Amino acid sequence: MSFLRACALGDLQEDVPKRVELNGVPVALVRTDEGVFAINDICSHANVSLSEGEVEDCMIECWLHGSSFDLRSGKPSGLPATKPVAVYPVKIEGDDVLVSVNQES
Numbered sequence: 664m665s666f667l668r669a670c671a672l673g674d675l676q677e678d679v680p681k682r683v684e685l686n687g688v689p690v691a692l693v694r695t696d697e698g699v700f701a702i703n704d705i706c707s708h709a710n711v712s713l714s715e716g717e718v719e720d721c722m723i724e725c726w727l728h729g730s731s732f733d734l735r736s737g738k739p740s741g742l743p744a745t746k747p748v749a750v751y752p753v754k755i756e757g758d759d760v761l762v763s764v765n766q767e768s
């Protein structure tokens with residue numbers, strides 16, 4: 664599993680999503696009180712950016728139709744989305760946030 668540097672840890676404000684692109688994969692990074700999570704930035708319901716939504720209690724809400732996705736599992740908590748979005752492994756090394764987008768889980 665290869666990790667790529669996504670950003671500096673100091674660039675992430677708590678519960679404020681940040682969009683990055685790693686190897687062409689759009690990723691929403693979110694720092695929460697449970698740690699830093701990386702989730703595919705495209706909602707599984709339609710082609711909109713999840714990082715433009717709001718985060719609360721480790722859930723990111725799609726701004727378009729309101730489905731929330733669990734940052735830990737990628738699973739939606741309610742309709743209209745029914746499919747999960749990919750989540751990616753995250754490592755923190757010093758002030759670097761590293762993400763592996765090769766293996767979806």
Ligand code: FES
Pocket residue numbers: 706707708709710711725726727728729730743744
């Ligand atoms: S586009 Fe995200 S819930 Fe519809």
